Amino acid sequence: MYTFPLSMQKLIRELSKLPSIGEKTATRLAYYLVQQEPAISRELAEALVVASKSVRLCNECFFFSEGEKCTICADVQRDRAILCVVEKPVDVVAIERMGEFRGLYHVLHGVWSPLRGMGPEKLKIDDLVLRTKTHEVKEVILATSATVEGDATAIYLARSLGGNGTRVTRLAQGIPKGGELEYADDITLSRAMMGRSVVE
Amino acid sequence: MYTFPLSMQKLIRELSKLPSIGEKTATRLAYYLVQQEPAISRELAEALVVASKSVRLCNECFFFSEGEKCTICADVQRDRAILCVVEKPVDVVAIERMGEFRGLYHVLHGVWSPLRGMGPEKLKIDDLVLRTKTHEVKEVILATSATVEGDATAIYLARSLGGNGTRVTRLAQGIPKGGELEYADDITLSRAMMGRSVVE
Numbered sequence: 001m002y003t004f005p006l007s008m009q010k011l012i013r014e015l016s017k018l019p020s021i022g023e024k025t026a027t028r029l030a031y032y033l034v035q036q037e038p039a040i041s042r043e044l045a046e047a048l049v050v051a052s053k054s055v056r057l058c059n060e061c062f063f064f065s066e067g068e069k070c071t072i073c074a075d076v077q078r079d080r081a082i083l084c085v086v087e088k089p090v091d092v093v094a095i096e097r098m099g100e101f102r103g104l105y106h107v108l109h110g111v112w113s114p115l116r117g118m119g120p121e122k123l124k125i126d127d128l129v130l131r132t133k134t135h136e137v138k139e140v141i142l143a144t145s146a147t148v149e150g151d152a153t154a155i156y157l158a159r160s161l162g163g164n165g166t167r168v169t170r171l172a173q174g175i176p177k178g179g180e181l182e183y184a185d186d187i188t189l190s191r192a193m194m195g196r197s198v199v200e
Numbered sequence: 201m202y203t204f205p206l207s208m209q210k211l212i213r214e215l216s217k218l219p220s221i222g223e224k225t226a227t228r229l230a231y232y233l234v235q236q237e238p239a240i241s242r243e244l245a246e247a248l249v250v251a252s253k254s255v256r257l258c259n260e261c262f263f264f265s266e267g268e269k270c271t272i273c274a275d276v277q278r279d280r281a282i283l284c285v286v287e288k289p290v291d292v293v294a295i296e297r298m299g300e301f302r303g304l305y306h307v308l309h310g311v312w313s314p315l316r317g318m319g320p321e322k323l324k325i326d327d328l329v330l331r332t333k334t335h336e337v338k339e340v341i342l343a344t345s346a347t348v349e350g351d352a353t354a355i356y357l358a359r360s361l362g363g364n365g366t367r368v369t370r371l372a373q374g375i376p377k378g379g380e381l382e383y384a385d386d387i388t389l390s391r392a393m394m395g396r397s398v399v400e
Contacts, residue, residue, distance in 0.1 A: 003293050017240070
């Protein structure tokens with residue numbers, strides 16, 4: 001039984017190691033790549049090597065960075081007195097896309113999840129506490145997910161940060177924009193009710 | 201508005217160029233890769249460069265190869281008097297997996313499809329005709345898909361090869377193994393009826 005040439009098999013194997021890429025997808029990708037100009041593969045290869053060599057975590061907020069400090073922490077225009085705490089680097093990108101937050105971030109790199117063996121000691125919580133102590137931070141916005149784990153992490157963080165004199169807030173939970181009441185689940189409805197605000 | 205570091209954005213852009221990889225998937229892949237050991241990216245990069253440089257088409261059958269002749273054409277044990285004509289290189293791998301065919305292949309690199317601007321002159325048909333003339337080929341098995349386009353291509357091929365004294369056959373069409381009659385479509389049923397064989 002014959003199959004693809006060795007170098008193509010190797011490429012399929014390497015591509016299959018990527019998350020959510022199975023053997024079929026890897027074969028289709030390799031199939032595409034070997035039939036293109038070699039420049040296509042070369043550019044992808046170069047981007048891979050450069051990115052994996054250059055990208056590290058910012059010393060301050062733990063977002064992705066190419067230097068010791070990320071571009072956000074290095075921006076002197078940002079309000080250093082407000083920290084927004086998120087679970088993952090992509091969350092930073094989501095909030096930046098929204099375009100209204102002018103403070104700095106703190107990426108936890110995970111969420112407290114006993115079931116998945118993720119204890120608070122594995123998160124960047126000590127660094128956050130230290131940051132609020134050594135810098136003048138007026139408000140810490142907890143922007144963890146609105147899940148059980150995100151809620152637990154937020155409570156844990158609120159306790160760890162308590163007594164610092166820092167204001168600790170959490171993103172509002174409620175009906176998403178465009179959401180119909182009919183289709184909202186009970187917990188979302190209950191959160192929306194609890195968080196109701198005065199109409200003026 | 202800030203986003204990922206430049207080298208990571210570049211990696212996301214390059215990954216998005218791959219078929220069926222959108223920006224979200226590309227971001228997730230880049231996200232994974234920059235958080236792994238650089239060796240993971242380096243190996244993938246190397247596999248990309250090596251495969252795209254080494255893989256070419258076999259001079260004889262147009263299957264993927266690393267040399268002038270593919271491993272199948274180079275195997276002296278294969279029966280050179282039988283050619284199996286397929287649309288795509290992956291079809292070769294499928295038939296090899298089945299493990300019963302001992303002849304050689306001929307990859308058309310497409311199928312006759314006027315709607316997609318794929319005329320027969322873009323397929324490796326002239327090469328096939330030449331091959332049957334210059335080599336002693338007893339049988340050409342047309343293994344194009346059981347689609348309208350595959351059928352049209354097979355008819356075109358049969359005509360092009362006619363008068364060569366070569367036996368031209370086509371893969372049987374009918375109910376797939378495990379298929380229930382109840383769910384078979386009309387055309388499949390009609391083909392199965394036409395191709396019925398005597399039970400002995």
